[in-house]
Amino acid sequence: MAELVFEMPSLGADMEAGTLVAWRVALGDAVRRGDVIAEVETEKGVIDVEVFADGVVSALLVEPGTKVPVGTALAKLETGGTAGSGAAPEAGSGSSVGSGSGSSESVSESSASVSESVSESVSESVSESESVSESVSESVSESVSESVSESVSESVSESVSESVSESVSGAGARAGAGARDFVRVTPAARALADARGVDLRGLVGTGREGVILLADVERARERPVEATPAARQHARERGVDLTQVRGSRPHGVIGREDVARVASTAAPSPVDASPESRMRAAIANAMARSKREIPHYYLTHTVDLSRATVFLETRNAGKPPEARVLLAALLLRSTALALRKHPELNAHWTEGQAAPRESIDLGLAISLRGGGLVAPAIPRTDTLDLDALMAAMVDVVERARRGALRASEMAPGSLTVTSLGERGVDVVVPVILPPQVAMVGFGTPARRPWVVGDVVVPRPVITLSLAADHRVTDGHLGARFLARIASYLESPETS
Template sequence: MGLFKMPSLGADMEAGTLVEWMIAPGDVVAKGDTVAVVETQKGAIEIETFEAGTVGKLLVEVGETVPVGTPLAEIGDVSAPEAAPAPAPESAVALEPTQEVTAAPEAPPPTPKPTAAPTPASAGRHRASPAARKLAAETGVDLSGIKGTGPGGAVTSCDLEGAPKATPREAARASGIDFTEMRKAIGRAMARSKREIPHYYLKHQIDLQAASAWLEDYNGSQEPAGRLLMGALLVKAVALALKNFPDMNGFYEDDAFTPSVAIHCGVAVAVRGGGLIAPAVHDTDSLSLSDLMAAMRDLVARVRAGGLKGSELADPTITITSLGDRGVDEVYGVIHPPQVAIVGFGTVEERPLVVDGSLVAAPTVISTLAADHRVGDGRRGALFLRDIETLLQKPEAL
């Protein structure tokens, strides 16, 4: 049997609370199946298994808080089940290896250890379906006052019909996120980053005339739900540039850098009540702009509904952050270890720009880069930012 362990969902996570099992002993699971829900400072996270097999014992009970790396369950190879032990002779007795066999009475049958069974809810969390959580976040409904009619008393979307809306403070409390603890966890991670990672910083102003004109033309032919935001173009340009700069995409661990084959851009999303979460858009470089826009909208909704998956927090290979919607020109991020770079974008606005020898007002954005000096240098960083700009000059090819 292999061990399914409490995963690390970021450098700021030291422990997690198991709030729900989605499996039971004897179940067969496939790689990527959701097997548990864990509460962290970032809220309730659905945890997937990375191995296929048959579930053995559940080793941690609902409500327990355990450190990262603690075995949570046994999952065996479904193709090669463990052979049952041969029956012992009637006179044999189970003994420690160093104990001699003399004589012993027949041992009573062992009392089976109870497995962790789902409970109605652990402190600070209200059981609800992912759809209900998403709807509650969108409408501001407080889940704490809703009586669920789903399995185990879970709240369903139907239970939210006619429910009173919550105040922002109530909605934050109902989401299960402890914002005080979140700030502490973020502080620890950022302090570690600044202490251990020799950052270097660069900025570059990007000409968005071509991107803005193409975006306006594209959106003019789309229904509102299919329209793109400039943010999708910026994220896609970063992802494609990483194919040429693999030294910006990966992890620095155990005094060595390991580039990532996959490009999973972590997109920073503000959490209602305070704090940021940067879940991964998986395989960002291979998504079309419309699929990327849909994925980003979905992530924002699920961040605020408390419906993220563990892999979305553990998998980012680089982080992209933007405070452009807050009206700031520049943002300088702090690298999220073990990543080695973070790209920032400010507000898209018209600024003076020299084009073919003439001074014009043109839409631009200031891009910034914070990168790990142990992996590369400012020259590589400068070329990386210039490559992002080059890609944005041909938005139709993104």
């Protein structure tokens, strides 16, 4: 275990001092060579300062806002080695600065000279009679080894005690860091949990002092989530993943209070907050989890809407406004039909694997007037004809904005469709709503130059986008799925 002092760097030949603006690390953080650990203000502005070794921050010596000369110790890092479980010997080998190395040299010198004198006295004793010489040589080696250990312990005692105190303070810093987010788990159990996507914080270890063993992770994999109905509803409302909640009820069943505890730690939203801020917290949870866990891949595809436009105009001609079908319904229906052909995208990622879904229930991202977003599912979307689908959409949007959605509709659907058509953007790059494994976005339909044969003509076009979970599908399948939606839009009468 070596310690490294991180000094105010010279960030230019003429720099004499710098102001520490901010620490980017905290005590106990593990840092890697190249990480930015501080911001330093110089004549030239604020500069990110990188660390040049791997280690753990064991001390921050300068407060932000302080101006110090180049070369001033700013922080200490512990590099290499493991946590100091003990003792002087380890510490003695650690510190390699100043007086430490000097004294260790003198130790090796003195022991070398002693061992020479031993071999001398031994060779002298050879000539003596057998029985005597053995005992003599043994007693010589004994007394010599004693004096060696004495002189050694004397000369190193200073450097040892120095480095001991250092290692002790270092260990304290590590312990502080460890208490923050440290699960006692065996390497094998951790590896399996990683492979299966099991959250170790949700497990109860059966090993000594609660250590999570391999068998605990295996059991977690086998046991389905057991939660009370209230807990399930609360989890939905708050965007909490039940697989990551540890149940406190008998037999590990998750209660509402368990969900509330996780939700309150996951996002800073007091229980008595307004509905808006609660919804914001739920969105924050779901989206943060999505970006944290889901390896998204993205595809976009621009489609000519001429035929779809004509199709809808023909269909709507002479009908009262409430009986007309809007493009949104056609987009949704095309998506539902395409999903039939690519059931791999109709799945939920739970407990480390994709679970296929039976029915196609597209979620519809609806932005609320007061801010926020809900994504209710339209049950069996693919079985609804355009009129029925249009009616369902109108109904669900209206109730969503009124806050009258049914709980069943709030269960996560197959995949969610988002359209920012009204907002005029060209392309939506969606963020998948967990536990779904894909999301489809529609940009604003717009007239654009379009090449038909050898001629550029104005055409209404729309850009479709797909965000999909790379754990479940690959881009090849995603591309076929988007092409399928496009083909339905290009031949709307067949859908």
